[in-house]
């Protein structure tokens with residue numbers, strides 16, 4: 874039986890899936906016109922490391938490709954001198 878409920882389809886299309894809590898669509902570092910990301914700036918770096926201590930993916934944080942690369946290096950440096958955790962248990 875082919876019966877399509879158009880209202881149902883509309884409701885489905887309208888409903889947007891939300892991944893994660895916040896997702897700004899701009900690169901924070903581009904806005905601040907930063908070329909380098911300080912690895913000693915724990916406050917900034919920790920905002921890009923969710924609970925597990927991993928690096929937040931670009932699709933979630935909204936950081937651009939260029940700054941994501943510098944951010945990852947900064948986070949790795951910070952981990953190495955124990956400013957950030959490698960992992961949390």
Ligand SMILES: [Zn+2]
Nearest residue numbers: 900903937940
């Ligand atoms: Zn950027």
